[in-house]
Amino acid sequence: MPELPEVQAVVDSIKPLFLSRKIIEIKNPNSYKSVFATHSLEKLNGLVINKRIKNVFRKGKYILIELESGYLAVHLRMTGNFKTSSDNESDAKHISVELILDNKKSVYYKDYRKFGRIYYFNDLNYLENKLGCEPLSKDFDYQFLKHGLSKSKSMIKSKLLDQSFIAGLGNIYVDESLWLAKIHPEKKSDTISGIKIRRLSDAIPMILKKAIEHNGTTIINFSFGNDSIGSYKEKLNVFGKTGEVCIRCKKSKIVKIFVSQRGTHFCPRCQKK
DNA sequence: GAAAGTGTTGAAAG
DNA sequence: TCTTTCAACACTTT
Numbered sequence: 173m174p175e176l177p178e179v180q181a182v183v184d185s186i187k188p189l190f191l192s193r194k195i196i197e198i199k200n201p202n203s204y205k206s207v208f209a210t211h212s213l214e215k216l217n218g219l220v221i222n223k224r225i226k227n228v229f230r231k232g233k234y235i236l237i238e239l240e241s242g243y244l245a246v247h248l249r250m251t252g253n254f255k256t257s258s259d260n261e262s263d264a265k266h267i268s269v270e271l272i273l274d275n276k277k278s279v280y281y282k283d284y285r286k287f288g289r290i291y292y293f294n295d296l297n298y299l300e301n302k303l304g305c306e307p308l309s310k311d312f313d314y315q316f317l318k319h320g321l322s323k324s325k326s327m328i329k330s331k332l333l334d335q336s337f338i339a340g341l342g343n344i345y346v347d348e349s350l351w352l353a354k355i356h357p358e359k360k361s362d363t364i365s366g367i368k369i370r371r372l373s374d375a376i377p378m379i380l381k382k383a384i385e386h387n388g389t390t391i392i393n394f395s396f397g398n399d400s401i402g403s404y405k406e407k408l409n410v411f412g413k414t415g416e417v418c419i420r421c422k423k424s425k426i427v428k429i430f431v432s433q434r435g436t437h438f439c440p441r442c443q444k445k
Numbered sequence: 446g447a448a449a450g451t452g453t454t455g456a457a458a459g
Numbered sequence: 460t461c462t463t464t465c466a467a468c469a470c471t472t473t
Binding site: 251325 | 461465467469
């Protein structure tokens with residue numbers, strides 16, 4: 173799915189469509205009801221209709237549409253996406269939400285695997301409690317990581333995927349960060365040396381920033397806003413590189429294993445346990 | 446043509 | 460309380 177950089181790219185692409193507009197109606201074109209996570213379609217309409225949109229931003233992997241009062245939130249999960257048109261037949265059956273704006277234009281939420289969800293929150297308390305540190309904020313530093321990891325017996329990969337610890341990392345950027353920091357993905361969090369934690373605390377924001385500059389990574393079936401393509405894929409060093417020679421040591425081949433059921437790519441020579 | 450695989454997360458189980 | 464496993468779903472690849 174869209175991880176932090178991809179969600180940011182989506183936010184950047186939809187923000188101009190929403191800013192200062194009002195939603196005049198929400199529809200459910202394919203009748204998939206589960207997309208509405210917190211309120212029924214009817215209740216949601218009651219809560220958002222005719223409220224001016226003040227801002228659109230990202231928190232973890234959530235997209236937040238801030239209204240005069242309250243927030244409409246969207247989580248894309250694996251295959252969620254926004255479009256400004258629904259022109260073909262195959263789109264139609266996957267469009268679970270249509271937001272009709274006061275300029276008569278619509279923004280469509282399309283999600284063929286139907287994992288994505290739309291929420292309404294009165295305030296940000298719920299998300300702030302649930303989500304951990306923003307990896308691009310000042311709070312994310314060596315001390316934060318060192319302290320957090322020292323208390324965890326989980327494997328480092330699982331820990332970095334834990335959204336209540338760090339909000340926004342997913343499978344791709346965790347693999348990339350661990351490769352850059354030369355840490356084995358199955359290494360127990362509380363046994364990682366200070367020097368490696370230091371490298372990791374540098375690697376994570378660096379990789380995320382670079383990925384944001386490239387509008388994220390488009391793989392398999394995720395792209396953002398109207399199927400625009402993120403170009404960070406060309407910058408990946410390990411993710412999806414199974415069998416290729418590691419570009420750093422130029423000796424070992426990238427190996428793929430499963431760590432807590434997630435496909436995990438690493439260089440066995442650079443990333444030793 | 447059947448089976449496995451796919452970027453996430455929450456609930457359930459351990 | 461913390462950590463791991465599995466299901467939600469549809470489409471592509473093997």
